[in-house]
Amino acid sequence: SSLDRLSELPDVFRRIGNISAMECTVVCIDNSEFSRDGDYAPTRFQAQADAVNLLAGAKTQAHPEATVGVLTMSGKTPRVLVTPTPDLGKVLNCMTNIEIDGECNVSSSVQIAQLALKHRQNKNQRQRIVIFVCSPVTEDKEKLVKIAKKLKKNNVAVDVVSFGAEDENQEKLEAFLEAVNSSGNSHLVTVPPGPVLSDVLISSPIFQGEGGSGFGFAGGVGGAGGGASGADGFEFGVDPNMDPELALALRVSLEEERDRQNRAAAAAAAAAGAAQAEGAGAGVSASAAEGATAVAGIAGAAATPGPVAVPGVGAAGVSGDMDLDEDALLQQALAMSMEIDNAAAAAQEAAAAANDVTTPAPTAAPVVTPGAPQVAVAPPPADLDVMDEDAELQLALQLSMQDSGPDNKEDQK
Amino acid sequence: MAKDLLEYIEFSTLECLNEAPNHGAALALKQGYREQDELYLESDTDEQLLLNIRFTNRVRLQSIVIKATDEAKAPKRVKLYTNRPSLGFSDTSSVPCAQEIELSPAQLAKGDPISLKLVKFNNVDVLSIFIEDNQGGEETTKLCKIALFGTTGEVFNVAEIKKVGEEK
Numbered sequence: 243s244s245l246d247r248l249s250e251l252p253d254v255f256r257r258i259g260n261i262s263a264m265e266c267t268v269v270c271i272d273n274s275e276f277s278r279d280g281d282y283a284p285t286r287f288q289a290q291a292d293a294v295n296l297l298a299g300a301k302t303q304a305h306p307e308a309t310v311g312v313l314t315m316s317g318k319t320p321r322v323l324v325t326p327t328p329d330l331g332k333v334l335n336c337m338t339n340i341e342i343d344g345e346c347n348v349s350s351s352v353q354i355a356q357l358a359l360k361h362r363q364n365k366n367q368r369q370r371i372v373i374f375v376c377s378p379v380t381e382d383k384e385k386l387v388k389i390a391k392k393l394k395k396n397n398v399a400v401d402v403v404s405f406g407a408e409d410e411n412q413e414k415l416e417a418f419l420e421a422v423n424s425s426g427n428s429h430l431v432t433v434p435p436g437p438v439l440s441d442v443l444i445s446s447p448i449f450q451g452e453g454g455s456g457f458g459f460a461g462g463v464g465g466a467g468g469g470a471s472g473a474d475g476f477e478f479g480v481d482p483n484m485d486p487e488l489a490l491a492l493r494v495s496l497e498e499e500r501d502r503q504n505r506a507a508a509a510a511a512a513a514a515g516a517a518q519a520e521g522a523g524a525g526v527s528a529s530a531a532e533g534a535t536a537v538a539g540i541a542g543a544a545a546t547p548g549p550v551a552v553p554g555v556g557a558a559g560v561s562g563d564m565d566l567d568e569d570a571l572l573q574q575a576l577a578m579s580m581e582i583d584n585a586a587a588a589a590q591e592a593a594a595a596a597n598d599v600t601t602p603a604p605t606a607a608p609v610v611t612p613g614a615p616q617v618a619v620a621p622p623p624a625d626l627d628v629m630d631e632d633a634e635l636q637l638a639l640q641l642s643m644q645d646s647g648p649d650n651k652e653d654q655k
Numbered sequence: 656m657a658k659d660l661l662e663y664i665e666f667s668t669l670e671c672l673n674e675a676p677n678h679g680a681a682l683a684l685k686q687g688y689r690e691q692d693e694l695y696l697e698s699d700t701d702e703q704l705l706l707n708i709r710f711t712n713r714v715r716l717q718s719i720v721i722k723a724t725d726e727a728k729a730p731k732r733v734k735l736y737t738n739r740p741s742l743g744f745s746d747t748s749s750v751p752c753a754q755e756i757e758l759s760p761a762q763l764a765k766g767d768p769i770s771l772k773l774v775k776f777n778n779v780d781v782l783s784i785f786i787e788d789n790q791g792g793e794e795t796t797k798l799c800k801i802a803l804f805g806t807t808g809e810v811f812n813v814a815e816i817k818k819v820g821e822e823k
Contacts, residue, residue: 360743360745365740365741366668391700391701392700394673394699394700395672395673395699395700395701395703395744396672396673396743396744397670397672397673421700424676424699425676
């Protein structure tokens with residue numbers, strides 16, 4: 243399994259992988275009668291289910307060992323539908339079988355969630371509960387604060403999503419949040435009717451998390467939305483189960499690129515930025531085979547997008563940013579894989595280009611060696627301006643997917 | 656002879672449940688920090704604290720020092736558990752402790768070493784220190800130093816292996 247293979251990666255990657263905190267999250271769902279209401283399209287319950295699916299996806303993608311569990315708060319008793327698991331499929335499956343019934347019992351649910359967290363397999367995981375509330379909370383404020391203090395004492399962070407009964411619950415939930423919050427690890431997001439619940443959540447701290455761990459996922463969603471229908475919706479357009487090394491390499495390059503972009507965010511905008519962002523979104527999904535000159539072009543392209551990508555950050559709007567980062571990180575990943583086979587040539591290129599984008603790449607390159615996608619050796623770079631950015635990306639992705647073909651057979655057990 | 660086990664404490668995995676945000680366990684344990692009384696460990700939501708300390712080597716604990724300057728908030732009953740990684744507050748009532756100590760104000764003020772039952776602390780990988788309450792029944796507990804003394808497991812020195820029976 244991909245988790246086993248994680249141990250094959252060099253220590254550096256494992257350490258870097260811990261940038262986004264490794265968490266065990268238990269999601270508490272409000273499946274009370276109140277969730278039938280259609281004020282959030284199509285129903286409160288369905289909007290919630292969509293958000294939970296996205297959240298579970300984001301958490302499991304952010305860290306390979308993250309686990310997510312689900313429990314329902316209404317009905318005769320709160321029930322754990324899925325004990326914390328890294329398997330996104332199980333979570334998505336259980337969401338389809340939920341019945342709407344009764345009223346929520348928040349205090350019991352939180353107790354049960356806490357127990358589920360306590361019995362998590364990996365004790366190194368941080369503990370988090372995410373509670374969706376769309377019905378009036380019956381517990382009084384004092385009781386909620388008492389529960390919150392117990393959670394804080396046991397180092398459990400809590401995110402609360404309040405929608406549907408926001409006004410009634412606001413005071414109680416605010417008191418709850420204040421009591422459970424420890425140095426900003428907990429959040430309360432109130433969503434008024436109107437905007438799509440999932441959209442609001444994606445840009446909230448609940449997804450963005452610590453160190454922007456949700457950021458990459460948001461980028462994936464933005465790219466998939468803007469791109470062709472072929473997008474599989476996975477972060478970076480690569481299935482981490484098929485190719486964990488590449489997924490991890492891409493995530494590392496995203497982190498580095500984000501750091502670099504933060505520093506260069508003030509750079510002047512260029513018109514090419516916006517167009518490039520759109521092209522990247524489509525390029526992730528589709529694939530096209532091209533000649534060796536295209537391969538050569540990639541090495542050079544990886545060196546050049548720096549000055550172009552940077553202005554793109556400034557130029558493009560909020561949605562454009564997400565696509566651009568995906569693009570930038572893909573290029574960085576490509577640069578890294580090119581480095582392995584052609585370290586000297588690429589290093590020279592990087593030096594010649596005197597460019598930030600590739601400077602992180604050479605340092606990462608020697609470490610990426612085991613199992614990283616092997617791309618064909620590049621002949622001297624061709625005329626880059628002629629190459630379509632989009633086409634280069636498509637080719638590179640296609641090549642790396644092909645090259646990890648033999649790896650896939652190993653992975654499928 | 657008993658030595659300070661500070662260098663064997665694994666700070667990366669150090670966990671202290673219910674510690675206040677800016678008054679964490681590191682301030683009581685780390686070199687330099689623990690000597691300064693103004694840098695203290697304090698509890699958060701109530702008066703209890705639970706430290707889980709992992710060691711890089713297997714150690715034999717011989718004594719513990721706990722120093723506190725605030726008399727009323729100083730720890731009173733302390734329970735020590737061995738080799739229970741990720742012990743939680745709810746476990747403290749069900750899991751048997753290796754030793755229970757009741758600290759006196761004199762011990763706390765001077766930071767006297769308190770001897771431990773050697774048999775129970777022979778092979779310790781993880782030490783959990785559960786501070787149950789404080790001297791004055793205050794809402795929070797404060798302490799400025801925790802030090803652990805003992806020896807590390809005998810290191811097998813390969814160079815000491817001598818050939819037997821062939822000396823001529």
